[in-house]
Amino acid sequence: MSISPASAFPAPAFTPGAYVTATYIIETSLPLEHAAEVLAGEQSTGTFVRVERESDAVRARFAAQVVSIDEIPPTAASALPGSVGDPALRRRARMRLRFPLDNFGPSLPNLLAAVAGNLFEMKELAAIRLVDLDLPQAFADRYAGPAFGIAGTRALMNRPTGAMLGTIIKPSIGLSPAELAEVVGELAAAGVDFIKDDELQGNGPASPLADRVAAVMPVLERHADRTGTKPMYAFNITDDIGRLEANHDLVVAAGGTCVMACINMVGLAGLEYLRTKSSVPIHGHRAMLGAMARSDQVGIAFGAWQKLARLSGADHLHTNGISNKFYESDAEVLAAIDAVRTPLLGLTPTVPVLSSGQWGGLAHATYEAVGTTDLLVLSGGGIHGHPDGAAAGVASMRDAWASAERGEPAEEAFAASEPLRRASERFGPVRV
C-alpha cells in the first residue's frame, strides 16, 4: 500500500513569523531569567543534556523565546510539591513565552503539548500557571468556532433583546422522564427562554437521554404550536466520543434546538469534534475546570481555557455568576464574563452563561457591572425554589432584568414586582 502525503495528507502550511505567545505566572527560587530559559527549553528543543543534532540552526528556528518577565508581588500560597531551591529566594513573576507556530501548526491538541504539557511538572518551579494565550489567525482559519453564538441563540429561542433567562432542571437527577416533562411544561408556560439538564444528568438508566428527549420535545413542540416560541432545551449529550453524533442526531430529529456537552469530560478535542457534527448550538459546561483552574499555583486559568473552548465551538460557555455558591469572587466572575465577551480572531461571539445561586435580586448589580443583556442567566434553585413556584420564579427574573435594563434603581423593581419581592423573602435582599 502506498502512502500519498500530498493527496490524503496535505502538508501543513508554513507560517514563518507566526507565533503563539503564552503568558504564565511562575514562582521560582532560581534567578527568574534562568527559570524562564529552562521552561522555554523543556517546551521546545531541549532535554536535560545537550544532544547531537541540537544545532544552533535548530535552536534559532524552533526554540521558544522569553518575551518578557515582570516580577509581581509574592502571595502567601505555599510552593508546589517537589519544587527545589531556597524558599527564601522565591520570587513570583508574570512571564511571556513565544513559540514558533511551525513547531506544532494550528492544531489545538498539539498546541497544548507545547504551552501546557510537561511544564507543570518542572521542579524548578514553585508555581506554574498558564493564564493567557495569544493565538495567531491560523487557528481561526482551521477552527470555525461557534456556529450560532449570541445572534443564533436569540433567534432560535425567539428572544431578540433582553437577557436570555433560563434554568436548570432540579433536582439534578432523580426525576423520571414523565416528571421531567411535567416540570418542562410548567417552565415553558412560565415563559422561560432556556432549560438545561444538570451536568450530573447524562445518560443513566433512570432517565436515559432517548427517554428524556421523547418526553420533553413533544411538550416544547406543543408549547411552540400555541405560542410561536420554542424554549431552547439543552440536552446533556455528554458521553463517549463515538456516541456524541448519534446523541446529537437524536435531539435534532425530535426538534431539539441545543445540545450540552461537559467540555472537560469529552475534552476540548471532543467539543471540537462535536462542533463538526452539530447543527444546533452547543452549550458548553465547564464542570471539572476547578481541578486545573482553582489553585493560584498550578494549572490553566479560565482566561486561557475559554479561548480554547471558543475556538473549539462553544456557543454558550459557563462563566459563573456574581454572589455564586462556589469559590470565585465577584471580581473573578466579572473578569470571566469580560473574557468571553472579548472578541477572538473574528469568531462568532459566544454567550456567557451565568449560573450558581442566581436569582432576580442579582440582576441590577450584574447589569451595572457588565453593561449588556447578551447573557444567558440561569437560575436553578432561584426558580424551582421560589416560594410561589417556578412560574413566579421566572417572572421574578424577567421583572428584575427588565428593570435593570431600563436603568431603574433596584429598589424600584423590588417595589413594583410581587414575584421579585416574594423571591427576596427566600433568597435575601435585592442586591444594589
Place this chain on the structure above:
Amino acid sequence: MSISPASAFPAPAFTPGAYVTATYIIETSLPLEHAAEVLAGEQSTGTFVRVERESDAVRARFAAQVVSIDEIPPTAASALPGSVGDPALRRRARMRLRFPLDNFGPSLPNLLAAVAGNLFEMKELAAIRLVDLDLPQAFADRYAGPAFGIAGTRALMNRPTGAMLGTIIKPSIGLSPAELAEVVGELAAAGVDFIKDDELQGNGPASPLADRVAAVMPVLERHADRTGTKPMYAFNITDDIGRLEANHDLVVAAGGTCVMACINMVGLAGLEYLRTKSSVPIHGHRAMLGAMARSDQVGIAFGAWQKLARLSGADHLHTNGISNKFYESDAEVLAAIDAVRTPLLGLTPTVPVLSSGQWGGLAHATYEAVGTTDLLVLSGGGIHGHPDGAAAGVASMRDAWASAERGEPAEEAFAASEPLRRASERFGPVRV
C-alpha cells in the same frame, strides 16, 4: 422523523446495588461530617436550596453516601483560594463517597461529572483532591481497555523477556524527516526495542506526520528484513479527534506497530475513541497531567487518573522514573508504577513507561524496587547524549538491565560494561 429509543438507543441497563466509590483528600473548616454531606449533595441530588420534587424517595435512591471519613494530619500547604471558614478550624481527612452507578451508568465522561465535576469549586473546601476510584465491573463490560498491553507489545517488538528499552527522538523538534530517518537507523542498528516521537512533535509543517512515517518506516522495514525484528516506533498522532483515525491508518498502512497519543490533549474520551479504531498498541503520554495532579490541595491524582486511562485503552502509560528531572519523588514514582501494575477489572495489563532523566545507572535501583522487567524504560538524553553515541547508549541500558535482572550488584555491571562505565562519566555514578 420518528425516534426509536428501543432500537437505536437501547436503554442503559439498571444495575441496582452497584456503586462507584471515590476517595478524596479534603480540608475544611466546617465539621468534617458536614463538609462531606455538602459535597455528596452537590454531586448528586442537591442544589443550594431544597426544591420541589427532591423527595425522600429520590434522595434514598440517588443521593451519594458518605462511606468513611478518616482524619489525617494537616500539611503545611495553604488553603485553596476562596475557601471559607476559620483557618484555625481547618482539618484534613481522607473521605470515601459512594455514588449509585445508576446515576450515570458505566460511562466514563458521565462518571467524571459526578466524581470530579463542580466539586473542585466548592468554597466549603480548602483542599479537594480525587485520589482513587473503585469502579464496578460494568465499566470493564463497556470499555475494552488495552488491546495489546505487555504481552502484545513484547510480541510486536520481539522482546519476549527483559526490560523493554526505548528512547525518545531528540532534539524533541527540529529534525527534518531525512535527519529523523538517519537517527532511527542508528537506533535500530543499536538494538533499541522502541522509539517514540516527543510529545512536542505532533503534525507541524517542519516535519508532518505523513513525512515522518514515510521517512521512518522504510528504515525500520529494511532493518526488520535483515534482522527479523522491527523496533516499535510510536508515532505521535495527537491531533483533532476527526484526524486520529486517518493518522492511525497512515501509520499502520506503512507497517507501523504503535501510535502515541497525548491523553490529556485528546482527552480521556479521545483516547477511548482512538481505542475503538486502533489496530496497534496505543502509547499513552501523560503530558499536562501536572496541571491537575501536582498540587496537594486540588485536582486528580495519578492513582485515580491511571484507572481511567487504562479503561480507555492505554497499552503503555507514562509513570515517570526514579531520579527523574521532574518534581516527583522516587516514592511517588514507585507508587505510580505499582498502581499501573495493579490488576484492574480483568483488563489486559498496561505497560508502565519509565522516562525522564533515565539512564543505565538507575536500572538496579529500579529493578530492586519494582521486581519486574515488564516495563518500557525510555532513555532520551541518556541514549542520545551518551559520550560514545546512541549505540553505546543503548548498550549501556541493555547491560545494566540484564545485570539487574540477574541479581548482580550494580558495581558488577559497572565494572563489566564499558558503555555503562562511560555513561556514568556523563550521567553520574551508578545508583545502588
